[in-house]
């Protein structure tokens with residue numbers, strides 16, 4: 018085969034844009050993708066998360082339009098239909114990122130893993146492909162933070178959260194960046210009891226402080242329990258309220274938090290009443306904690322991953338009260 022002007026490895030957003038852009042300029046382009054074109058954005062990132070947020074926003078609007086004279090006594094979320102909506106959204110966008118679309122743009126698409134075998138050649142499915150330029154657009158993958166017990170808890174990640182078939186009753190999100198905040202808000206608005214943990218003193222630590230304040234306040238209004246300056250140090254099996262916790266089974270999970278930045282760390286023992294706040298009863302699926310790119314989630318049955326008490330000390334933010342539908346917003350943390 019003739020030497021390609023450009024070989025793109027990875028068919029996510031970056032690879033697609035580069036390949037199509039170069040092809041439109043007349044370059045001979047080959048895109049190599051080992052899984053599905055579309056990458057994270059289509060399958061596990063932007064598209065599903067925005068579809069989830071749309072459903073969550075609809076639930077929120079239905080609950081909070083009393084001031085407009087619109088009363089809805091009871092907002093019910095059918096999570097299976099929410100996930101069907103998410104899948105539909107992916108299905109609508111998928112053709113834009115498909116191999117057919119790429120080929121229509123003049124891009125050759127190969128389905129295989131690629132590896133460099135020379136300065137100007139890659140090997141794809143046993144075939145050597147020479148190029149003038151190559152672009153590596155292989156993206157990123159979720160990484161579990163080194164938290165004791167996290168792996169054993171079977172964490173969900175931003176890749177696997179979309180496989181949930183039931184709305185988790187309780188969810189711990191580790192990481193208060195944009196993805197953690199948006200997923201935390203979405204699941205809270207859909208009815209999950211969400212705790213968002215961020216070890217920096219504020220949410221969205223890479224953004225302006227004013228942006229952090231706005232997002233923090235909005236999350237509190239949505240009933241999210243926000244723990245900033247709190248480092249998750251361990252995931253522990255069992256639940257202090259009983260029902261499977263005492264025997265070390267994985268019937269539920271608890272999260273141990275330490276004050277981030279404090280010398281020695283003020284350790285919080287989640288075993289002291291951590292699960293007591295859960296008034297939703299017992300039973301349900303085994304709990305999970307999830308860790309992912311920027312945002313890490315835990316989910317579980319009613320007793321799973323019961324959040325530890327807030328870090329003690331003057332800056333500890335009391336857990337907000339969940340707003341009942343139509344009631345006043347939960348108290349804001351100063």
Ligand SMILES: Cc1cc2nc3c(=O)[nH]c(=O)nc-3n(C[C@H](O)[C@H](O)[C@H](O)COP(=O)(O)OP(=O)(O)OC[C@H]3O[C@@H](n4cnc5c(N)ncnc54)[C@H](O)[C@@H]3O)c2cc1C
Pocket residue numbers: 026027028029030031032049050051052053054055056057058059061062063064066067129130131132154155156157175196310
């Ligand atoms: C929950 C969530 C919400 C998000 N929301 C937004 C948003 O609203 N707006 C926004 O801009 N961004 C958002 N993002 C981020 C966005 O999804 C990513 O920034 C983007 O997908 C990265 O694209 P990429 O092409 O660099 O990598 P990827 O999408 O990861 O694509 C890399 C591709 O390379 C392939 N690959 C890897 N190794 C090889 C190999 N050796 N050979 C061949 N192929 C290989 C992979 O299979 C994959 O398809 C979100 C992310 C998440 C997780």
